[in-house]
Amino acid sequence: MTMTRTDKIVALALALCAAVAATAALAGPAGATTYSNGYQLSKFKVEVEGVQTTILKHTHEPADPCDISDFSSGRERVVFKSKPIVIMASHFKGQDNPDFFAGRRLGIPTKATIERSYTPAIGMPPASAGCEDNGGGVENITQPDCGRKTVNPYLVKLEYTKGDTREDKLLLTTGGTVPDPYKFCPNAGNGGFPYLVVLDSKGGFIGADLSQDELFDPKFQKWISLADGVDKEVGNDYWTQTKIQWSVSFTRLKG
Numbered sequence: 001m002t003m004t005r006t007d008k009i010v011a012l013a014l015a016l017c018a019a020v021a022a023t024a025a026l027a028g029p030a031g032a033t034t035y036s037n038g039y040q041l042s043k044f045k046v047e048v049e050g051v052q053t054t055i056l057k058h059t060h061e062p063a064d065p066c067d068i069s070d071f072s073s074g075r076e077r078v079v080f081k082s083k084p085i086v087i088m089a090s091h092f093k094g095q096d097n098p099d100f101f102a103g104r105r106l107g108i109p110t111k112a113t114i115e116r117s118y119t120p121a122i123g124m125p126p127a128s129a130g131c132e133d134n135g136g137g138v139e140n141i142t143q144p145d146c147g148r149k150t151v152n153p154y155l156v157k158l159e160y161t162k163g164d165t166r167e168d169k170l171l172l173t174t175g176g177t178v179p180d181p182y183k184f185c186p187n188a189g190n191g192g193f194p195y196l197v198v199l200d201s202k203g204g205f206i207g208a209d210l211s212q213d214e215l216f217d218p219k220f221q222k223w224i225s226l227a228d229g230v231d232k233e234v235g236n237d238y239w240t241q242t243k244i245q246w247s248v249s250f251t252r253l254k255g
Helices: 004-027
Strands: 032-034 038-057 073-084 085-092 097-099 107-119 147-160 170-174 223-236 238-253
Touching: 038 107, 073 147, 085 107, 097 147, 170 223, 170 238
Parallel strands: none
Antiparallel strands: 032 038, 038 073, 038 085, 038 238, 073 107, 085 097, 107 147, 147 170, 223 238
């Protein structure tokens, strides 16, 4: 059978299409690169948002007639949200060492709005107790500078659980050093801004159930990862409770 000029052109075009398809299949999905040594590199568009609320309560009873009582209380609500940002994620397959790079930044910039209140309730010994030798009353008490404040940027970081833990969770932690914007309005220690809680009351990680294998699997193009948890601390004369909820969306990008 003799091929015409038209038949030859069609056959050549079909062969070229087959070659392009085969090359694409060997290269894998766009935006995911795996090297022969197991090194994986992916580019994502990421968006982060979350809410953390903290309650603080002092419960100090006077230890003796000249001691003070302290039943002060405080509350705080932090809302943070990022704009879409492009990051690179790298990983050696089979190892717990993924890294997230957000350009030259120390973390992912978000805008945080903090609402903090504090109600002092300190009882002094009565004058009849004869405690003047202990210094008497408290003078020049600075009033709390509570209320609403904004921190922009507030840097947060993505990382995975490390060490001997069997958990494989994505964590959200504070990135860089952000000072407390309040000078005289107390927070709840590690349960208040600028910190984000990462361990619950039982010592488990507060993180999203997105494994490293899933994140670096090129067959998946988008994830929305959710996390929530509660941390409670009870001391001799105080207790705190911090609740956190956050979400991170990943969209795989080309290149």
